[in-house]
Amino acid sequence: xxxxxxxxxxxxxxxxxxxxxxxxxxxxxxxxxxxxxxxxxxxxxxxxxxxxxxxxxxxxxxxxxxxxxxxxxxxxxxxxxxxxxxxxxxxxxxxxxxxxxxxxxxxxxxxxxxxxxxxxxxxxxxxxxxxxxxxxxxxxxxxxxxxxxxxxxxxxxxxxxxxxxxxxxxxxxxxx
Numbered sequence: 001x002x003x004x005x006x007x008x009x010x011x012x013x014x015x016x017x018x019x020x021x022x023x024x025x026x027x028x029x030x031x032x033x034x035x036x037x038x039x040x041x042x043x044x045x046x047x048x049x050x051x052x053x054x055x056x057x058x059x060x061x062x063x064x065x066x067x068x069x070x071x072x073x074x075x076x077x078x079x080x081x082x083x084x085x086x087x088x089x090x091x092x093x094x095x096x097x098x099x100x101x102x103x104x105x106x107x108x109x110x111x112x113x114x115x116x117x118x119x120x121x122x123x124x125x126x127x128x129x130x131x132x133x134x135x136x137x138x139x140x141x142x143x144x145x146x147x148x149x150x151x152x153x154x155x156x157x158x159x160x161x162x163x164x165x166x167x168x169x170x171x172x173x174x175x176x
Contacts, residue, residue: 001034003112006099008087010114012040013101014073029075029110030133040112041071046134052079052123056161058148060120060168061086065142069115071135076103079128081121082158086146089116090176098155103130118146120168122157147171 002015016027032042050059061084064070074083083103087094102124103109113119121130145168148157152174 001028001031003034003038006085006101006111007094008085008097008099008114008117009089009092009094010040011085011087011099011117012112014110014112016108016110027108029108030073035112041115041135043071043135044133045137046132048132048134049077050130050132052128052130053126054163055123055126055128057123057128057163058120058157058168059164060084060145061118061148062120062143062145063088063116063118064136064139065144066115068136068139068142071115072113072119073110073133074103074113074119074121075108075110075131076105077129077131078105079123079125080104081123081128081130083111083121084119084155084157085111085113086118086120086153086155087116088118088146092116096153096174096176098153100155120148122162124158145171146174150174 018025035042
């Protein structure tokens with residue numbers, strides 16, 4: 001696996017390294033040792049999946065508060081997403097900055113979202129599926145979010161219709 005640092009401190013784009021042969025290829029997508037060797041959290045407590053039926057579906061930006069702050073590794077298994085990591089750690093050198101990558105079923109890349117960062121994405125195709133490896137179990141009492149278009153962050157999302165649920169649409173303005 002190849003780890004490319006992103007603009008948010010501690011966030012990475014993870015590229016698999018396929019080993020091809022006459023049958024196709026084999027690639028490692030998760031290795032606790034490889035993550036921990038880089039000082040990253042390699043524990044998995046939960047795996048989740050989302051199906052997004054329409055292009056323009058926007059989920060996020062979500063995170064969990066300590067002591068249940070979570071690391072996420074995100075992969076698009078069908079379709080394509082514009083994937084966003086937003087740094088909400090006040091002591092971080094990249095506080096309130098974001099990183100964005102395009103994850104597709106074809107490129108097979110993944111994003112590593114560190115603790116204290118919010119995560120969200122917008123689908124670029126109909127019938128897009130996203131798979132998540134998460135370091136903590138979901139705790140609704142610790143779940144939080146920030147609005148996708150909050151002026152405090154100025155995230156440039158892809159053009160076009162945005163399909164959101166009520167919760168994601170109505171998060172209040174960010175207050176550190």
